[in-house]
Amino acid sequence: MESLTVGRQTLLGLWSFQFLTFMRRGVFYSFMYIYLFSLLGNVTTTAALGTLTMLMSAAGQNFLWGKISDRYKLRVQLIVIGEVVAGIAYIIVFLTHKFFIDAGRDVDAGLALIIGLAVLEFFWSMSDVGWAALVTDITSSETRGGFVGAINFVTSIGRMTGINLAGYLYLGGLGFRHGTIFYIVTAMLFTGATIMWFVSKSIKTSKTSTSIYLMNEEESDLPSDSQAIAQASAQNEHTFVWFLIALTIIILGSASVNQIFLLFLQLKDGLNASDLEVSFILSAWTLGGMAASLLAGRLADKVGRTVVILAGLLMATASPLFYSIAPNVFSMAMVYGINGIALMTIQTAGFALAGDIIPEHRRGRLLSRYNTVIALSWGPAGLLIGGPIADVQTRVLGVSASAAYTNAFITSSILILLGTAVFLTKVRRPVKVLL
Numbered sequence: 001m002e003s004l005t006v007g008r009q010t011l012l013g014l015w016s017f018q019f020l021t022f023m024r025r026g027v028f029y030s031f032m033y034i035y036l037f038s039l040l041g042n043v044t045t046t047a048a049l050g051t052l053t054m055l056m057s058a059a060g061q062n063f064l065w066g067k068i069s070d071r072y073k074l075r076v077q078l079i080v081i082g083e084v085v086a087g088i089a090y091i092i093v094f095l096t097h098k099f100f101i102d103a104g105r106d107v108d109a110g111l112a113l114i115i116g117l118a119v120l121e122f123f124w125s126m127s128d129v130g131w132a133a134l135v136t137d138i139t140s141s142e143t144r145g146g147f148v149g150a151i152n153f154v155t156s157i158g159r160m161t162g163i164n165l166a167g168y169l170y171l172g173g174l175g176f177r178h179g180t181i182f183y184i185v186t187a188m189l190f191t192g193a194t195i196m197w198f199v200s201k202s203i204k205t206s207k208t209s210t211s212i213y214l215m216n217e218e219e220s221d222l223p224s225d226s227q228a229i230a231q232a233s234a235q236n237e238h239t240f241v242w243f244l245i246a247l248t249i250i251i252l253g254s255a256s257v258n259q260i261f262l263l264f265l266q267l268k269d270g271l272n273a274s275d276l277e278v279s280f281i282l283s284a285w286t287l288g289g290m291a292a293s294l295l296a297g298r299l300a301d302k303v304g305r306t307v308v309i310l311a312g313l314l315m316a317t318a319s320p321l322f323y324s325i326a327p328n329v330f331s332m333a334m335v336y337g338i339n340g341i342a343l344m345t346i347q348t349a350g351f352a353l354a355g356d357i358i359p360e361h362r363r364g365r366l367l368s369r370y371n372t373v374i375a376l377s378w379g380p381a382g383l384l385i386g387g388p389i390a391d392v393q394t395r396v397l398g399v400s401a402s403a404a405y406t407n408a409f410i411t412s413s414i415l416i417l418l419g420t421a422v423f424l425t426k427v428r429r430p431v432k433v434l435l
Contacts, residue, residue, distance in 0.1 A: 013199040017079075017192050018151055019158040024188040026162020028181060031170040032113075038173055039110030046110075047259075047387075050378040052118040057375055060125035061368035068126075069364025075134040076200035080193045082127030087189035089120040094182040101177060125371075132367040136355040138203070142301060145308075145352040149297015152348050156290040160283070236357040240366060242426035243357075246419045247350060247373050253415025254316055254343060255381035260390055260408050261323060265332070269402035270324075277329045284333035288340030296345040297352070305353035306428045312345030313420045320413045324406035347374065385411075 036046045069078055093116035100109035139147045169175040169184070176182070264270040265278050273281065292312075300308045319339040326332040351370070358366045386408055393404035 007202065010199055010202045013195050013202070015151065015154045017195045017199070018155050019161075020188050020192045020195070022155040022158035023162035023165070024185050024192075026159045026164075027166045027169065027188075028162075028185050030163045030166040032176070035170075035173050035176045036110050036113060039106045039113075041107075045114075047383055049114050049117065051380050051383055052114060053121040054372075054375045054378040054380060056118045056122040057125040057128065058368075058372040060122040061129050061371055062365070065126040065129040066365035066368035069129050069133050070362060075130045075137060076196055076203070078126040078130030079134070079196045080200070082124050082130065083189045083193035083196070086120060086124040086127070087186045087193070089116070089123065090182050090186045090189070093117060093120060094179050098177075098179065128371050129364055129368050132351075132371060133363045135351075136358065136363055136367065137360075139355065141356050144355050145297040145300030145305070145349060147297070148351050148355075149293045149295070149300075149348045152293035152297070152344060153290050156286055156293065156344075160286055233359040236359065237362075237366070239427055240354065240357055242422065243350075243353065244369055244373050246422035246427060247370075248376065249419030249422060250313065250316070250346070250416050251373060251376045252381045252385060253412050253419060254320075254339075255377035256384075256386035256389075256415070257320060257323075257382075257405075257408050257412045258377070258386070259382045260386050260405050261336075264323065264402075264405045267401055267405070269400065270405065271326065271329065271332055273329055273332075281329065281333045281336050284337035285340035288337035289344035292341040292344040293348055296348040300349040300352050305349045305356065306423075308349040309346055309353065309423070310420070310428070312342045312349065313416065313423065315339070315342035316346065317413050317416045317420060320409040320416075323409045324402070385415075 033046055033049065036049060040046055065078060068074060093113065096116060097109045097112045100106070100112055135148065135151070136144070166175075166181075169181050174180075262278070265273045265281060271277075296308050296312070315338055319335055319342060322335045323332070326335050354367065354370045389408045389411055390401075390404045393399040393407060394401055399407075
């Protein structure tokens with residue numbers, strides 16, 4: 001089969017692209033929900049942005065871009081096209097929303113943003129497919145964990161940079177109303193597309209033979225003929241399905257309390273934290289995730305993916321139980337930092353595991369499904385699980401907000417534990433790694 005080889009300049013280009021990608025997300029989405037709420041005045045409608053963009057991204061990746069990526073072996077090309085299309089679409093979305101703003105129709109302007117960004121995400125998701133497949137192409141089982149960990153570390157820095165920059169650009173909504181944020185984001189997209197175009201020129205193709213290795217790095221006794229490879233591929237796809245089921249439960253459980261956690265932080269009967277203290281706690285999550293990205297990736301290469309994933313799952317299960325009993329801001333920052341370590345450990349080692357077991361000829365399609373599961377944290381988890389759990393308790397059962405949020409945290413841990421059980425029984429066993 002053909003594999004891709006990259007040099008240091010190429011790696012620098014890839015890291016620069018991901019830094020820009022996550023800085024852009026930090027710039028655009030840090031205050032987008034606040035701006036949308038100022039236009040719509042409705043929490044549920046505002047929250048629909050995350051759910052709709054996730055659904056459109058999933059549809060694009062699973063029904064179109066993943067298949068195109070596999071059929072035509074497109075990786076970098078999808079990234080470049082996706083970034084350019086997104087840049088153009090951002091300007092169209094801004095001008096449409098600006099038309100309604102000038103007409104004094106704020107609600108229509110808000111709806112135009114939600115619908116426009118959702119449609120944009122359908123086409124933009126081709127870039128996500130191309131990136132996931134490219135990373136799997138250019139890494140091997142021995143290096144994939146470390147590479148993904150390094151990339152996640154870079155993205156964390158990009159995200160923090162973007163969030164801080166957004167604080168200066170938002171200006172009470174003027175950054176969106178006047179288009180400043182839209183234009184800056186578009187410039188980042190075009191810059192990223194240019195970087196990836198140059199990266200495509202430096203990636204070389206080399207011929208290598210297809211080998212089969214065990215997760216514990218012992219040599220397989222299976223013959224390396226096409227029948228053995230086909231059997232290993234079928235077995236791996238079955239394992240991958242169970243991995244996605246386990247990951248779905250885990251992501252839904254962990255992300256279901258994201259919005260509730262923010263409310264709990266400033267609840268008088270909760271932590272009663274100030275705005276600055278909330279920022280400190282949220283920064284602890286990012287810093288914990290940054291440290292975990294580098295360490296988890298290297299450990300995943302040395303001791304195995306499943307061992308590292310289970311360590312992350314243990315921390316992810318335990319940390320929500322301490323949210324409601326943390327006595328002060330510093331303690332909460334420590335607990336939330338551990339949660340950041342847990343989730344970035346799971347994501348780093350999880351992507352490496354997915355890359356190991358997905359057959360090369362189906363990378364685009366199956367990595368699209370993996371991306372869809374990870375994207376469940378965008379909005380559906382809170383909309384379908386966390387929100388209803390809290391609302392039923394407070395509005396129907398008359399439970400205090402503090403107690404209701406505490407119960408939601410416990411439910412989160414239970415769901416993560418359930419996903420861990422599925423992972424232990426269905427995924428944590430030696431599988432064949434197809435290089």
